Amino acid sequence: MGWSAEKNKTAKNNLLLFLPAVGILLAQVLLFPMPSGAVLSGVILGLLGALGALGLALVWRANRVVNFAQGDLGGLPATFSVLLVTLAGLPWLLSITIGFASALLLGLIVDVLVIRRFFSSPRLQLTVATLGLAQVLAFCTLLLPKLWDAGPAVRTLPPPFEFSLSTGGVAFDGSDLLAVIVAPALLIAVALFLKLTDTGVAVRASAERSDRAATLGIPVRRLEAQIWVLATALAYVSMILSAGVNSLPFGVGLGLSVVLRALTALIVGRMTHLVAIAATAVALGVLETGVRWNTGDSYLMSPILAGLIIVSLLLQRRGSRRSDAEDVSSWDSLGEVRPIPAALARLREVRLGRLGLVAAATVLVLGLPLLLGTNGQFKAGVVVIFAMIGLSVVVLTGWAGQVSLGQMAFVGVGASVGAWATVEQGWEPLTSMLVAGVLGAVVAVLVGLPALRLRGLYLAVTTLAISVAASEWIFSNRAVDWIPEGRFDRPQLLYRLSLDSPLRLYYFALAVLVLMGIVLRRLRKTRTGRVLVALRDNESGAVAFGVNPIRVKLSAFAVSGCVASMAGVVLVIHQAAFRQQTYGAEESLLVFSATVVGGLGSLLGAVLGSVFQRGSQWLLPAPWSVLATGVGVLVVLLSAPDGLGGVVFRVRDRALAYVARKNSLSELNFNRESGIETPTDLEPDETVQPDATVGPDATVESDATTAPDAPVEPDADSEAVS
Structure with missing residues (x-):
């Protein structure tokens, strides 16, 4: 029976x-x-x-x-x-x-x-x-x-x-x-x-x-x-x-x-x-x-x-x-970039090296466009804008572990609001960005509601399907005819500064990218940023420490959607037109793959991924740029699984190890799996303590006396100064 x-x-x-x-x-x-x-x-x-x-x-x-x-x-x-x-x-x-x-x-x-x-x-x-x-x-x-x-x-x-x-x-x-x-x-x-x-x-x-x-x-x-x-x-x-x-x-x-x-x-x-x-x-x-x-x-x-x-x-x-x-775990396996230990950061060589790198990067991003023609300056602006979109992918997927294959849908929300605000309302760019950011955060939270039950592949497929639907049904004006079509005049910044030249558009996009990077880097250092990573690595363990997973996940979607929507406003002003194909699902997949190639573990990876992908399209004609991007993705994933950003930080680690030996410090052990860096010859009060991360193998006793509101210290700053 x-x-x-x-x-x-x-x-x-x-x-x-x-x-x-x-x-x-x-x-x-x-x-x-x-x-x-x-x-x-x-x-x-x-x-x-x-x-x-x-x-x-x-x-x-x-x-x-x-x-x-x-x-x-x-x-x-x-x-x-x-x-x-x-x-x-x-x-x-x-x-x-x-x-x-x-x-x-x-x-x-x-x-x-x-x-x-x-x-x-x-x-x-x-x-x-x-x-x-x-x-x-x-x-x-x-x-x-x-x-x-x-x-x-x-x-x-x-x-x-x-x-x-x-x-x-x-x-x-x-x-x-x-x-x-x-x-x-x-x-x-x-x-x-x-x-x-x-x-x-x-x-x-x-x-x-x-x-x-x-x-x-x-x-x-x-x-x-x-x-x-x-x-x-x-x-x-x-x-x-x-x-x-x-x-x-x-x-x-x-x-x-x-x-x-x-x-x-x-x-x-x-x-x-x-x-x-x-x-x-x-x-x-x-x-x-x-x-x-x-x-x-x-x-x-x-x-x-x-x-x-x-x-x-x-x-x-x-x-x-x-x-x-x-x-789920195989979709959440992401590299994490470790900070420079405080003992090394105080050394004169390290301080001078960081200052030199910052100065060189500043000269490069500010001076290189002056050597390019009008067409080159316009394309450089596109690279910067897609770096902003990459930052939103790092927040959502790299930090929070929520795989999104439909990021361009959030960008399209901001771009459509920016086009409507510019043509119909006559707003200046910063006002449009503020409104689009709020609306993008709301839309991202609504999209993120399924993430309360879905992770990994299932959430990725959901966001991809939403991106396709938004591109073919909303951004095409088939559902509601409200997005202005055709070219429009670019608005003045603060109603005073013209943005008609490609060079000014580039500097405007660069300023927005730098501000976004500073804000997100500070966010990663806060308790919210640390909790995001803790929830990504071990959700059950983080919940045992009093973390509210619903609030944290939706916060990640809100921040990511806000950043992507603001980037959409900058993109539509840069293009001086709203084009439906720019915000399609194919572009979402390209943005995601570029960010993975650059490295999901750091904000620098988003920038490097944009330079890699858009740069290949810039330098090579179609369809050779398609071949270069595809082969480049395969080569980078095979040779550098943690992306181009991982390569940069490995070079940094070797340089720091050389400085440590030169200053009679034992060579640092940069273990990317455990995330612990310990210079063994430092004084006790200078030793970098390992993180109190709730690791994947940690166990939580059922009768633990940890208070519900006990602070979670999942990871140190994931971003090193470039």
Whole structure:
């Protein structure tokens, strides 16, 4: 009887997983009705989306990471096949076979050259690595037509055989029939492969605990290679069938739309239930077709997808399995920069060195623009503004541990307010920045409410979906027409100082960046800043010391949103126009990856990341700048996991160690893991005491007598004087 009851409970839980798909189809029937032919077209679109979602789910099982390169992995070999048919004139079947073989080879190369290098790295770094990989693959896709002296264009794969059917006002051809046959067959084949074969069982076993699976003799890395090859093959089939059913688009960032729809199906299907994921993807395809049939556009899908993701995540239980806790910790593994010990900071060499560095940096940032032309000064201003946006990412992700992939949505809030205040109200920039900062903080707090239950990947996906919805629905004036369009005259600063020249715009942006840096650095030294880091490192331990996690998390979102919105005002004044594409989800991913490359552990990392990313776009023409950014992201993550800022501070540490030896002090032990720096030969009253951080391995006794309001001393200042 007990076994029967357990079996019935399992069957009931499995049926509940299909309720979202049924609800989506019911919403389509009630809100966006369409004829039978359009429904069949939506089913075909959903089946192709299910292939991509299945590949994303397999990678999640193998690596516990979101593969943002999923669409580009299939797009590159699919483009190659289409070009072989349309430009090289090869037979259809031969071209598809060559493309499929190249997809298998591409998946293996990606695993060997990229994925295996991050086997033991935090999932946050591997996620950013897939962003860099997507840029490299997009560059290769744009460059492929040059083999036939052609340029990038939207191309369609001709049907493999003659077939014609018209029903419900929609015409279908051989490509549609092929998709109806191949897509379900491939989905069933993959499901049977994972359920019945030894490899499939091993994949499911290693998905929960890869380290334990390795100790049991399961070849985890070989399985990982097989999964990436299979995921690439699924992406290729999805894209090549889409090229026949609709067309094959081109450009950078197009894979994001594919990934977002697949992510929605993945999350609604509870990440690992493949049948529910496929059913949800098919339902979403039908819903999208219904939206397009009734409105003529699919822009409403963005807020719908965002709503589905948020509701699904909030309804799911978290932390019931050990793998869930490990997912969170692997997304929170961030480096922390240590301060200079007081004993060394008082030395004459150190004081002179710091003064010299500050003087050199001041001369560089103030004098270099004078040597650049007007165009260079304008681009330098953009670099400074995106450094401000990077500061907001450091506060939210580096200090508070809340991974946000939608930071440009907060920037867009400030930019839209700045454009409206300038054109409609005639406000000067500082007033607009103050109002935008307050509004941005409020919006960020509202977005941060799901963070009370979500962390790591789940919060990252939520913010990404919100960013896409804001870009396509709000910033496009489709929801409410209130953002001024077109160029406008730049307002005067304090109604007196003109900002019409690129040099003045640069100095204005630089002044705002310096003030933001000073304020945030002081914030990091306060109890609020220390509590942010303590909550990031060990939330349960910080709560035991009387920390209010709700207030702290929402405070981090408020500060980050305020900084990002103020940067948005400066950006829209700098551009003298509000452009929707500037605040899209693609830009959010680029800003986040640039900050990770620069180093999330310090404010300096935000500046270095902006210089790295925007500088490569500045110096190189498109699409070579895309290649430089993608390769640069991969190289920096492999050689310097803590970012460019970490490299700078390691050089600083070596210089300090040399000074310590020169002054008869023992060499400092800069241990970035423990965060303790102890010069052993100092006098007792000069020794730098270790932090009272509630470490990841600390235990809190249930009958502790610590007062609820006892101060938390999690970390010393994370920012060293550059």
